[in-house]
Amino acid sequence: MSILVIAEHNNQHLEAATLNTITAASMLGTDVHILIAGEQCDQVAEDAATIKGITKVLLAQGKNYAHRLAENTAPLIHSLADVYSHILAPATTFGKNFMPRVAALLDVDQISDIIAVENDNTFRRPIYAGNAIATVESSAVKKVITVRSTNFEAASKSDHSAPIETIDTAFDTGTSSFIELTKEESERPELTTADIVVSGGRGMGNGENFELLYKLADKLGAAVGASRAAVDAGYVPNDMQVGQTGKVVAPNLYIAVGISGAIQHLAGMKDSKIIVAINKDSDAPIFQVADYGLVADLFEILPELTEKV
Amino acid sequence: MKVLVTVKRVIDYNVKVRIKPDNSDVDLSNTKMAINPFCEIAVEEAIRLKEKAAVSEVVVVSVGDQTCQEQIRTALALGADRGILIETENPPASLAVAKLIKAVVEEEKPDLVILGKQSIDTDNNQTGQMLAALLDWPQGTFASELNIENNKATVTREVDGGLLTESLNLPAVITSDLRLNIPRYVSLPNIMKAKRKPIDSKTPESLGVEITSTNKMIKVESPAVRESGVKVESVDELVKKLKEEAKVLA
The missing domain is CATH 3.40.50.1220 (TPP-binding domain)
Incomplete structure (x- = not known):
């Protein structure tokens, strides 16, 4: 079966943690797809298509996905889950928000914040604020995983371009809405990727x-x-x-x-x-x-x- | 309006965890236990809603063995009205806990459930989101501000890119981040009062929930230990070491 990575992006570019997540996904199989859910984010899909290891890009666009609200994103991912053995997202506030929702819809326990892949169903993850490292084996039919980006290299660009498939199913529960994002603008490098x-x-x-x-x-x-x-x-x-x-x-x-x-x-x-x-x-x-x-x-x-x- | 709030019994946040010699698990025997800090913030938020008269009743729920009564009592002393203990031998995994709480939600019919965003033992950060999925309710995770008005919750969430504000239809699930509030100290009279507040007991069987997990912990180890370094005497020495020894500065 294939592996699905959920891309973190801002409708303009992929966030760096997505690249580390792709590396973790590539350790689990060779057919790695990436889902870009957003609004007017064709450019993100085109960029994702050229990342090493990606064999297909799924592109779901619409107002309902503009801010990737968990209420709309989780059922979208759940609806695509049939053909995947593993679903991965970065263990950032983005992935942490909707991935457990996906896991619950699939009736499986999530494996949070993995720092190493031992094999298809065994992973290492920190517990107790990193004062212990647990090795966890998952018997889930579909493994829902969030990935600690600092423990995996970033996937590089390749010269091929994977096909982009458009997903038309629009989930819009209407129970939540985006109001605003306040952000301190800074010229300095991003904290999680800075040298x-x-x-x-x-x-x-x-x-x-x-x-x-x-x-x-x-x-x-x-x-x-x-x-x-x-x-x-x-x-x-x-x-x-x-x-x-x-x-x-x-x-x-x-x-x-x-x-x-x-x-x-x-x-x-x-x-x-x-x-x-x-x-x-x-x-x-x-x-x-x-x-x-x-x-x-x-x-x-x-x-x-x-x-x- | 009624609020359900959850509390988990965990290792005290000041205590460093020990690992069992056979690496089967962490060793919590004779360890100081406390209410999970994020759960305490969740309880405080529920009580503040009650004090603002946005809420009429605060019900606190815990899952675990009899010792979890202590953490429920703490929440009652903070100001919750009554408690429910779902008795299990070991703390179940996140999805099973979400299913148990869902069953309580169906009995109690609250308008809002507030949970801590994660427990400081397993650091999973899952249960609130899973509960929201099972109930098909909207969720406001990692909340640093919560306002209830006109049957809607406005929640400001701490995200990697800043602060994100969403509006949620009630009923909804909220998970608390650190800066949602600073929990009050429990006063002695309130501890005495809490002793008279009722705690109901339930079991997974009585709630019709089977305790299972697809995750199995097969080993627990200590993390790689950093070798302690050296003290330098001056900025010059530091810069020299960073350039010549560590080679992290050009």
């Missing part, structure tokens, strides 16, 4: 002080993240949160500034290649996972570091 991430915690003191981090980040071409404490305190918006319930990142270099290192934060960044911690408290748990620790006052260190990198 370098600079994160600030409660030690930053206030939102204005994050400017010090932005300056360092801009010099390094880095994305900026934050701990839950900094988001809760209102220093920065929620989409910057790294951790068990925020974003999971695994850049080449993660610089944690004024972050104590609660297990909930470590869950979101401890797979980074190199971790640097800057904190004035030498006992902060962040130093236990840091490759390089600097015990110092961040307000003195940040300008100097920005100058010297």
Whole structure:
């Protein structure tokens, strides 16, 4: 049977996590299809058709899919499920929103947030904020899976182009409607795909002080993240949160500034290649996972570091 | 209007989990247990709706063994009106829990069900969405703001790209994110009062639900441990190490 990947996109381009999900899908079979549900998103379908490993693109368009509301997306995926053994989506807030709904419609338990594929029906996934790794075997006829993108390479482009098939079934339950999406516009790289991430915690003191981090980040071409404490305190918006319930990142270099290192934060960044911690408290748990620790006052260190990198 | 809210008994969020020597599961014996933080936020939200008079009754449901009575009592002390414990030996998987709660929803007929977005033990983030699917209700997941008006719920959701606001027809399922509210402290008089509030017992059999799962946990291991690194004395030393030793800076 074939494998189906649900694409995360914004009607203009594919989101990066889709490419990692395709890699996970390719470990399960050679016939990998991708569903693009959206509005006026032909370009996304054309781009998806040229990704290595994709053999067919399913394109469902309409106002009802414009914002990919779970109430409309889940029955669409359920209606297509017959020919698929596995259905995968990124374990982002996009995939987490509708995939369990698909699983329930199929009467199966979902396998959430996989970090490795052992075989067709066995997967590894973190539990307890990543403090334990479970190996889970699924007996489901159809396996519904969300994929942690940082644990799989991104699929590359190929020079072939897979056929695009139009899906006409329009599910519109009418029970939910989109009002607005508010988003902080930023020129910096996306947090989950950036090569370098600079994160600030409660030690930053206030939102204005994050400017010090932005300056360092801009010099390094880095994305900026934050701990839950900094988001809760209102220093920065929620989409910057790294951790068990925020974003999971695994850049080449993660610089944690004024972050104590609660297990909930470590869950979101401890797979980074190199971790640097800057904190004035030498006992902060962040130093236990840091490759390089600097015990110092961040307000003195940040300008100097920005100058010297 | 009635709200149903769910609570799960989990390891206390400050406690680091141990893994059994035979790698069959985590070891929760003699471990401090608590109400799942996201569930506590869900309970608080339901109580605030009641205080705003948007809701007349808050019913709290848990699934698990007798010890889960403790977490139901905590929710009652926060201000829920009555409890229902669905007794099972082990905590069932997400889909079975969703089926059990669906059966309670069909008996209780609430206008709103609020759940935590995930439990901090299995980190699945599934049950609310599954419940919504089984009931064919709309869902507002990862909510950081909730308003009820004119038989509709306006919910602001924390998504990777920012904050997304949707309007849902009631009845609906909501799952709480961290910033929906800050739960109140439980006062001693309210703990005493909670002791007199009723808790009903139900079983999967009495609700007509078979407990099964398509997922089987075959092994639990510790994650790879990061070797602890070194402390550097200055910015110069740090930059030098990042460039020459780690080679992550050009």
